[in-house]
Amino acid sequence: MTMPATISLSALPHSLPACPNARLSLFAIRRMGGHGLADARAAHALFTAFGEGFRRPLMLIRALMADMAGAAANPIAIAPCCCPRVTHAEDALLTVLSRVETAPEAARFLLGDMLGLRRVDGVLASAAAVAVAFADGGRPICA
Numbered sequence: 001m002t003m004p005a006t007i008s009l010s011a012l013p014h015s016l017p018a019c020p021n022a023r024l025s026l027f028a029i030r031r032m033g034g035h036g037l038a039d040a041r042a043a044h045a046l047f048t049a050f051g052e053g054f055r056r057p058l059m060l061i062r063a064l065m066a067d068m069a070g071a072a073a074n075p076i077a078i079a080p081c082c083c084p085r086v087t088h089a090e091d092a093l094l095t096v097l098s099r100v101e102t103a104p105e106a107a108r109f110l111l112g113d114m115l116g117l118r119r120v121d122g123v124l125a126s127a128a129a130v131a132v133a134f135a136d137g138g139r140p141i142c143a
Contacts (some may be wrong), residue, residue, distance in 0.1 A: 011077070011087065012079055012083060012085030012086060012087055013085070013086075013087075013088065013091075014085060014086040014087070014088070014090075014091040015084075015085060015086065016084055016085070016086060017086070017094055017142075017143070019098075019141065019142040019143070020139075021134055021139040021140060021141045021142065022094050022097070022098065022141050022142060022143070024045060024046070024049055024139065025061065025094070025097060025130070025134065025141055026086070026090060026094060027042070027045055027081060028042040028045060028046060028058075028061050029061065029065065029078065029090070029093065030078055030079065030080065030081045030090075031045075031081060032061065032062065032065045033065060033076075033078040034078065034080065034081070037062045037065060037066060042058070042061070043058055046058045046061075049137075049139060050137045050139070053137050056133045056136075056137070057130065057133040057134055057137060060126065060129045060130045060133050061130055063126050063129070064123070064126040064127055064129075064130050067122055067123045067126045068093075068115065068123055068126075071115055071117060071120070071122065071123050072115045072116065072117075073115060073116035073117055074114075074115065074116035076089045076114065076115075077089045077090070078090060088114075089114055092110050092111070092113070092114040093111075093114065093127075094141070094143065095107075095110055095143055096110050096111050096114075096124075096127050097127055097130060097131050097134075097141045098131070098141050098142050098143040099143065100124065100127050100128045100131050101128065101131055101132070101135075104124070104128075107124065107127070108120060108121075108124055111123060111124055111127065
């Protein structure tokens with residue numbers, strides 16, 4: 001009986017981020033990762049948060065998810081939306097989104113480790129675009 005709890009805690013080692021903007025991006029990433037890039041709930045969450053300016057962050061998160069899926073050499077673990085904990089990959093991605101503008105080299109290395117690649121410039125550019133779109137919309141992603 002204790003084994004499943006141990007497995008889930010080891011698979012989900014991180015707590016949800018305190019930043020509501022990071023949680024919003026995590027929700028959209030989880031919905032698109034589990035239900036496809038055209039997920040209506042992800043679009044609705046971004047519409048609710050950004051109002052009429054929701055299209056830019058929505059399209060850029062879609063592009064980021066497509067870039068990661070196409071480039072990744074390793075599987076990327078994404079938890080269900082209702083999960084109150086975060087996987088290593090989700091934590092790494094949120095850290096990349098929060099640091100891509102201020103510490104691009106650290107973000108590059110972290111993204112490379114997550115994807116299992118050496119050259120991640122295209123995916124890093126997509127992550128930077130997402131971070132800028134959130135910041136421009138008044139919702140900067142913080143770690």
